[in-house]
Amino acid sequence: MPSPIPVSRLLPRDIYPSVDIGTCSSPLAKPPHGSTLQVPVQRPHGRVASRLWSSVIHWKELRSVEPVGSGGFGSVYRAEYLGETVALKRVKKCTKNKLASRQSFWAELNAAHLRHSNIVRVIAATTCVPADFGDESSIGTILMEFVGSRNLQHVIYGCTEPLGEDRWLRYATDMARGLRFLHSHRVVHLDIKPANVLVSAQDVCKIADFGCSVKLDRGCEGSAISPHLSHVGGTYTHRAPELLKGEGLSPKADIFSFGITLWQLVTREQPYTGDRQHVLYAVVAHNLRPRVQEQPGFGSERGRRCGALLSRCWSAEGRCRPSADELLPHLELLRSQV
Template sequence: MPSPIPVTRLLPKDIYPCLDIGTCSSPLSKQCHGYTLQVPAQRLHGRVTSRLWSSVIHWKELRAVQPVGSGGFGSVYRAEYLGETVALKKVKKCAKNKLASRQSFWAELNAAHLRHRNVVRVIAATTCVPADFEDESSIGTILMEFVGNRNLQQIIYGCAELLNGDRWLRYSTDIAHGLRFLHSHSVVHLDIKPANVLVSGEDVCKIVDFGCSLKLDRGCEASAIGGTYTHRAPELLKGEGVSPKADIFSFGITLWQLITREQPYTGDKHHVLYAVVAHHLRPSVQENPVFQSEQGRLCSSLLARCWSGEARCRPSAQELLPHLEQLRNVDPL
């Protein structure tokens, strides 16, 4: 079945005009019919570099596949590929909504051709899998750079590590840099949250999991599905159009979590959804003593702008950066 998302929204313009779209399950990988997209396989870390990912996985080069984690999206493994450590992600087939499963897989590739320090890099992806790697519950496989086993969710809530002002500011600045880059290429993530931000061994944040993302075509109205309700912008909850400002709302909730190490909301999901839209419910700031310092008051002001009910009133990712830099120059929380 062809992708439900047009190939022009997944590939850079210098690639997709030469594609021969046929009946293969993937518009990106034609090797099951004797054709391949002419994107070279690449070694990592500069040995053989290209800004492009590959639609061919050289399965014989895959070694030592070990499980790392799993969830509703599928499963992630650590593996060796062409002599380097990589992350292998199998996107799960949803029996209840097969179309949504396929959309999620292709959405994972919206940023595949982009390269940035704060975005996890895609190496290769395909829906054509040899029999000895076949998994009936999987609709596709993606190879990505291996960042590590830690994400911000684990750092915020699952360990006793100190998360002081310098550290959460570095983390939030990393996320803002990643968003600025994605938005400059018309990619909206739509599921920014601590669990979707990996932290490398060098303590650098990298945005991952693009299964809800959209590539915004110029002049094209788009609607979004999926995402995490606690971080979802009110205009998306109301079914309105998507813009990069939806990611800024999610960034604001994530920044609040980094500062407070608390859960943004408690109580029934449907009550929270209604209250966010109808009563402008947001995580607590005024009652939280951590926001009483000079830095805290500046944070409070920035958060209020990020999670404004009006998307046009939120700062862009570019505008976030000087505000975060200003926070470094005042008394810490």
């Protein structure tokens, strides 16, 4: 669970001054005279809107709620909503740090207004839950498009089917496209890893789980991390060294995580072994990175070129890493090579 984040880091400046983080709050607007917060949502022919999202969930329209998975963040369910299959996510309340839980919920909405084929779409979100749907351990509920229960973690480590060059390069290109779009809107995910990249039935990757994300203010990219952000950013094996040192926050942190994830796609191995603290120290002090040499996946010409690209992605200095926009041509060139 990330540490407390100032609401100004999660919401645009033209929104956050009016935010009321009470029981039924939403980052969209304050309700007039205490009425329920709503955002007009176009539902042609009763279907879920494709462009707008709502701060109201029509609970009576939920059908067939079935559990899909759970973890430290909460629980995910598959359901039917307004005639479509959706994913329902209940964000777990952390009793030790309630503010962190609340801010993690709002961080999930950093990309709610964005629409891209490689990002999971948010349909609705609210902290208002009726008693018959209530859960005292939940701080809020988010409805999203249902991509499926498969993610890159399952593909890499849970499947016996081959994961050839064409396939992992396609997955890498999907991720890079999603990151390019997020970064163009100043959203930094901060928890890119195989488990947070869903794979659709059409074999398309979609970036999910924005609970650690940050919306950067204009002009603050690369600035020092504030004390409130010193522990933001998910899994330690994928975390950029500048975040471990508290030196700066920029989209290049996601590029480092992308590099580790791509290495996992190529090798289907775990990036590090050993004690967590030892790994953290070695990444920062000794430039520890996953091994590329002598790995079978990097033996071909495309593999060697990919290995060179990885070395840039996980450079110790963020300024030396390519942007997502710079990554895409390299990945597309690798895909075009026979």
